[in-house]
Amino acid sequence: MPQDDPAAKPSAGRMYDYYLGGTHNFEVDRQAAEQVIKLMPFIPSFARLQRWALQNVAVELTQKRGYDVVIDFASGLPTNDHIHHRAPASTTVIYSDFDPSIVEYTREILAADSPNAHFFQGDASKPEELLNNPDVVKILNGRRKAAFVLWGVSIFMSDEDLKHALQYLYDWAAPGSCLAFNAQGSDGDKDSDAISGTIEMYKRMGVTLYSRSLDHYKELLKPWTLDEPGFTALYEWDGVESVGLTAEDLAAFKPMGGNYSGYLTK
Numbered sequence: 001m002p003q004d005d006p007a008a009k010p011s012a013g014r015m016y017d018y019y020l021g022g023t024h025n026f027e028v029d030r031q032a033a034e035q036v037i038k039l040m041p042f043i044p045s046f047a048r049l050q051r052w053a054l055q056n057v058a059v060e061l062t063q064k065r066g067y068d069v070v071i072d073f074a075s076g077l078p079t080n081d082h083i084h085h086r087a088p089a090s091t092t093v094i095y096s097d098f099d100p101s102i103v104e105y106t107r108e109i110l111a112a113d114s115p116n117a118h119f120f121q122g123d124a125s126k127p128e129e130l131l132n133n134p135d136v137v138k139i140l141n142g143r144r145k146a147a148f149v150l151w152g153v154s155i156f157m158s159d160e161d162l163k164h165a166l167q168y169l170y171d172w173a174a175p176g177s178c179l180a181f182n183a184q185g186s187d188g189d190k191d192s193d194a195i196s197g198t199i200e201m202y203k204r205m206g207v208t209l210y211s212r213s214l215d216h217y218k219e220l221l222k223p224w225t226l227d228e229p230g231f232t233a234l235y236e237w238d239g240v241e242s243v244g245l246t247a248e249d250l251a252a253f254k255p256m257g258g259n260y261s262g263y264l265t266k
Ligand SMILES: C[S@@+](CC[C@H](N)C(=O)[O-])C[C@H]1O[C@@H](n2cnc3c(N)ncnc32)[C@H](O)[C@@H]1O
Pocket: 012, 013, 014, 016, 050, 051, 054, 073, 074, 075, 076, 077, 096, 097, 098, 099, 102, 122, 123, 124, 125, 151, 152, 153, 156, 157
């Protein structure tokens, strides 16, 4: 069967790369991204905040909490602002994304000097496929005390898929494992033109976005236990000043809700 031409249709992952100022995107991605930016001019700085927080998560999980296995779902491109650049070189980082064009690009990006960072094609809705992939099984070599990361993807997942993935990871993981979770779009203003327009725009690309309340996310996350201090809005995340966002940027994010994030443990 012929492979789909990746340059024919926008990809959420490559659009995200464009928001972040990256070069791993096609004209079709740039055009779609520009339409989203028209509706939500703050999106590039919002993406910057989200990616910065992910680096902060990488430091927390590895250098502060001591996990030496990080398994990241829906990673997007593993550019130099991603997990393995912030984790000690000895950390095993398993990235994944369901978009084959993203997986293709990672061959250029993941340099030979990152031997402990790996990238696999995988659907975050079916973590069993990634975790039972024979290459992943070999890399993990029986290690199940892990830090999972679900960052920047929850809005793309239905309740059913999210519930399944979270329960599967909980059952698979050894006690003491951790989950860094970004409750995208939580408590956003669904009626704002920015949100409803964006949902409509992604729909035309064949991508459904699911916006939900933080309480709803908390229900879906059971039986994972939320660590203190609970969910924190990304614009109040520890060290956020270093991102260099203006008060105007932060005020503009309001319709998106807090993009609340937190750590959960088994
Ligand atoms: C907004 S980017 C987030 C990238 C990265 N996690 C971050 O926070 O910086 C969303 C990524 O999720 C991927 N994605 C969406 N749904 C997915 C799914 N069900 N399984 C795996 N990847 C998915 C897209 O291909 C895209 O690369």
